[in-house]
Amino acid sequence: MPRLDKVTQIPKPEQIFFFKSCVASNKYPGIESCGWESLKILGVEPVDSDEQTCCGGFVTFANVAAPTASMPAVARNLSLAEEKNLDTCVLCNGCWTFLNEFGHFMNHNEEVKASVNMMMNMMGREYKGTSNVYHIAEMFYRLKDDIAKNVKRPLKGVKVATHYGCHYLGGGKYTAIDDAQMPTYMEELIEILGGTVVPYTANRECCGTGFTQIINGKDLSLEHTQHKLDSVQEADPDLLIVQCPYCHSQLDRVQQQLNYRQGANYQTPVIHIAQLIGLGLGLPVPKLAFAAHISGRQRLEEVLDRIGR
Amino acid sequence: MLEQVKDWDDDFYEKFKPIAMGFVNEAEKCLQCGKCTGQCPAAAVTPSYNPRKIIRDLVNGNLKRVLSSVELWQCFFCSGCFSVCPMDINFPFFVFMFRLAAMNEGYGWEDVKQLEGYAEKDYLRKGITVSTFERNPEVVETIGDISKIRMEAGLPPERKVSDRGLAEINMISDLSGMTSFMKKIGGVELLDCKTCNDEQAKRCKTKPLPSKVGKIKTKLRFYNYGEPGGKAHAEA
Numbered sequence: 001m002p003r004l005d006k007v008t009q010i011p012k013p014e015q016i017f018f019f020k021s022c023v024a025s026n027k028y029p030g031i032e033s034c035g036w037e038s039l040k041i042l043g044v045e046p047v048d049s050d051e052q053t054c055c056g057g058f059v060t061f062a063n064v065a066a067p068t069a070s071m072p073a074v075a076r077n078l079s080l081a082e083e084k085n086l087d088t089c090v091l092c093n094g095c096w097t098f099l100n101e102f103g104h105f106m107n108h109n110e111e112v113k114a115s116v117n118m119m120m121n122m123m124g125r126e127y128k129g130t131s132n133v134y135h136i137a138e139m140f141y142r143l144k145d146d147i148a149k150n151v152k153r154p155l156k157g158v159k160v161a162t163h164y165g166c167h168y169l170g171g172g173k174y175t176a177i178d179d180a181q182m183p184t185y186m187e188e189l190i191e192i193l194g195g196t197v198v199p200y201t202a203n204r205e206c207c208g209t210g211f212t213q214i215i216n217g218k219d220l221s222l223e224h225t226q227h228k229l230d231s232v233q234e235a236d237p238d239l240l241i242v243q244c245p246y247c248h249s250q251l252d253r254v255q256q257q258l259n260y261r262q263g264a265n266y267q268t269p270v271i272h273i274a275q276l277i278g279l280g281l282g283l284p285v286p287k288l289a290f291a292a293h294i295s296g297r298q299r300l301e302e303v304l305d306r307i308g309r
Numbered sequence: 310m311l312e313q314v315k316d317w318d319d320d321f322y323e324k325f326k327p328i329a330m331g332f333v334n335e336a337e338k339c340l341q342c343g344k345c346t347g348q349c350p351a352a353a354v355t356p357s358y359n360p361r362k363i364i365r366d367l368v369n370g371n372l373k374r375v376l377s378s379v380e381l382w383q384c385f386f387c388s389g390c391f392s393v394c395p396m397d398i399n400f401p402f403f404v405f406m407f408r409l410a411a412m413n414e415g416y417g418w419e420d421v422k423q424l425e426g427y428a429e430k431d432y433l434r435k436g437i438t439v440s441t442f443e444r445n446p447e448v449v450e451t452i453g454d455i456s457k458i459r460m461e462a463g464l465p466p467e468r469k470v471s472d473r474g475l476a477e478i479n480m481i482s483d484l485s486g487m488t489s490f491m492k493k494i495g496g497v498e499l500l501d502c503k504t505c506n507d508e509q510a511k512r513c514k515t516k517p518l519p520s521k522v523g524k525i526k527t528k529l530r531f532y533n534y535g536e537p538g539g540k541a542h543a544e545a
């Protein structure tokens with residue numbers, strides 16, 4: 001059950017700083033365009049800046065950047081939102097935890113913050129720690145009444161399964177808007193859009209990317225993802241909803257790799273919550289950018305045929 | 310690995326705490342309940358991987374066992390252990406700090422080197438860690454040109470980070486020692502399936518351990534927590 005006290009703390013701002021994600025921009029652009037357009041329809045104007053970079057989470061947890069290198073990178077990205085006096089909205093679970101966690105760390109360690117600011121001052125910036133970071137799924141849940149009012153393309157008869165992703169609920173044990181073991185807010189959003197929720201056994205399991213395991217320990221990673229995909233296939237949803245582009249890329253791409261390696265036939269379309277909301281709010285099909293998706297392309301087309309293009 | 314008495318360090322935990330910038334505090338509170346291991350995805354595919362045992366070894370000072378283990382590098386960083394831990398022990402941060410400590414002792418560099426390319430070629434050069442480049446030709450065949458899809462979605466054909474942004478993250482990297490670290494381990498050689506020759510393809514499957522990564526001598530890691538797991542091992 002969502003923690004309603006947390007949800008009501010999320011503001012409904014007029015503007016929000018739109019923090020883009022690497023995977024979303026370069027692999028699944030639909031996430032970026034749908035996130036942007038949906039927020040606009042819901043009355044929150046996204047504000048962009050081309051000075052934002054990657055959150056730095058990947059290079060940090062790959063042990064290439066020590067925390068001394070990633071703290072200033074986080075501070076720099078957050079300071080962009082602070083300059084505009086806005087809160088930040090992210091598309092990715094990784095960005096969410098990383099910006100939140102390291103931001104929190106700096107806010108509570110004056111020394112670290114001071115040394116980070118020394119570096120920031122050299123480039124004419126300052127980190128104050130005033131910008132809150134919200135995940136776009138949180139924003140959607142906060143704006144669910146507005147979503148209900150704006151449904152243009154109801155997902156009637158579409159079977160939808162969810163995958164929340166570890167770095168939001170796991171890493172945000174006390175900061176996320178839902179319980180880590182039995183989250184339901186995405187299901188609620190699906191029902192608002194008129195879809196049918198299908199449960200499956202491995203719902204709370206990790207997608208298997210394992211951060212760097214997909215590169216360094218590919219066998220472990222694929223084995224885990226296959227376990228998850230088997231369970232998904234059993235429930236046979238029309239769409240599998242994720243809220244993290246990294247999970248998205250893993251669950252989407254590994255299906256093809258397993259089909260190729262083992263002659264399996266995994267064909268479940270994976271889409272991001274921003275794309276699902278965009279779908280429900282009636283965004284034009286090119287904006288959804290399903291062309292960038294790899295698995296279950298035919299099934300995606302069938303879904304579009306059924307609910308209207 | 311054969312453990313020796315001198316590998317133990319009773320004060321290790323206390324010494325490690327400040328080095329780890331407060332990220333490994335409160336390990337002594339661990340109840341050894343095993344909840345973390347019970348739901349761990351890495352443990353599900355590698356039964357010898359066991360966060361509970363790693364925490365025990367940290368507190369007891371059995372550092373050699375932790376630092377020289379293969380298991381240390383098998384964590385998925387999923388935070389599942391933190392989410393179920395009754396004592397709120399944030400184990401993924403432990404792993405993160407342990408890996409730095411292990412590198413200090415000469416372990417795990419080959420893994421880090423493999424990842425360095427993302428920092429060098431993408432993060433620092435383009436500001437975006439995941440590039441549009443596809444290593445898998447089948448993906449390209451399926452989706453075609455990503456910039457076309459971006460344009461159809463109403464986005465610029467390529468996401469660009471401004472020059473100022475790039476200059477700033479490079480400056481951060483230089484000042485914080487990240488650049489010199491990357492120079493130390495040398496550039497990377499990420500294989501591309503399309504241009505890969507037979508010799509490389511063979512290496513891709515067998516992946517021998519390089520004895521040196523850049524200027525750093527690497528050491529062999531061991532399965533210190535039991536038999537390696539995974540389907541491949543179960544069948545072998």
Ligand code: SF4
Binds near residue numbers: 340390400
């Ligand atoms: S769940 Fe927490 S208390 Fe229990 S063994 Fe794991 S780290 Fe220790």
Ligand code: SF4
Binds near residue numbers: 350383385388400401
């Ligand atoms: S973060 Fe690592 S140790 Fe914790 S549950 Fe995930 S894989 Fe296991």
